[in-house]
Amino acid sequence: MENKKVTTLEDRIPKLKEQRKQKANRRMIFYVSFFFLLILVIVYFQSPLSNVKTIEIKGNEVIPEEKIMSQITLSTNTNYWSVNEKAVEAEVKKFVQVESVNVDKIFPNKVKIQVTEFEKVAFAVNEGSYYPLLQNGKTLPKVSESTVPTNAPILIGWGDNELTERMAAELSDLSASIRIRISEIHHSPTENDSQRITLYMNDGYEVQSRIHNFAEYMQYYPSIVDKLEGSKEGIIYMSESPRFEPFEKEDGKEESTDEG
Numbered sequence: 001m002e003n004k005k006v007t008t009l010e011d012r013i014p015k016l017k018e019q020r021k022q023k024a025n026r027r028m029i030f031y032v033s034f035f036f037l038l039i040l041v042i043v044y045f046q047s048p049l050s051n052v053k054t055i056e057i058k059g060n061e062v063i064p065e066e067k068i069m070s071q072i073t074l075s076t077n078t079n080y081w082s083v084n085e086k087a088v089e090a091e092v093k094k095f096v097q098v099e100s101v102n103v104d105k106i107f108p109n110k111v112k113i114q115v116t117e118f119e120k121v122a123f124a125v126n127e128g129s130y131y132p133l134l135q136n137g138k139t140l141p142k143v144s145e146s147t148v149p150t151n152a153p154i155l156i157g158w159g160d161n162e163l164t165e166r167m168a169a170e171l172s173d174l175s176a177s178i179r180i181r182i183s184e185i186h187h188s189p190t191e192n193d194s195q196r197i198t199l200y201m202n203d204g205y206e207v208q209s210r211i212h213n214f215a216e217y218m219q220y221y222p223s224i225v226d227k228l229e230g231s232k233e234g235i236i237y238m239s240e241s242p243r244f245e246p247f248e249k250e251d252g253k254e255e256s257t258d259e260g
Helices: 009-046 065-071 085-092 161-173 214-218 221-227
Strands: 054-058 098-106 110-117 120-126 129-134 154-156 182-187 196-201 206-210 234-237 243-246
Touching (some): 054 065, 065 085, 085 098, 085 110, 120 161, 129 161, 161 214, 206 214
Parallel strands (some): 054 110, 206 234
Antiparallel strands (some): 120 129, 182 196, 196 206
């Protein structure tokens, strides 16, 4: 039988004491660290250290940043932890230009406000003044004529707010490449059709159409014009069955060409 080393109780007592001492020291370090951490947390929450330091606003093109800041109940004096993202979003959405807004808190003291504005789809003319028309059908305060883009559609003769909103929605659905080809859109209702409109295009053509399904009808405009290359000027009727009708000839006769 092999000889085994026997550890006596007297030999083990110093080791047990050392282990207990180490455990006690670790426990003390833990309590002291926790105490100081608690003090730091209290100081942080009770001091300006916990205030918002940076407010970043992105995506705004029409609305000045200063206007947004004056609208919201948020500043560098606001406690970071008390910032209510949904409340700030609701405040920014009060601007008619805002389609959507997203507010994020970024630790430790930054708030980011991402704004998406409605696009300007046209300019409405009223008593000689120009008013930007948004996708949602709302108009902005008047602007000077010199600031109106040359490739933006101009709405003339639009007094009905409901029809204007519907027209704005149709223009929003229309591709930008076709929209910039429109010079003017006149509301030209008849006794039987309150939605009739007349367009004057930048390429010289006149278009007759309706507000309802306007974006759907106008998507075929480029292909129709391509077929008419070299033809006389005239009217393109953009409806379920598009057709071209030249202006009256010298002998007073007219001819029409179906393009549908």
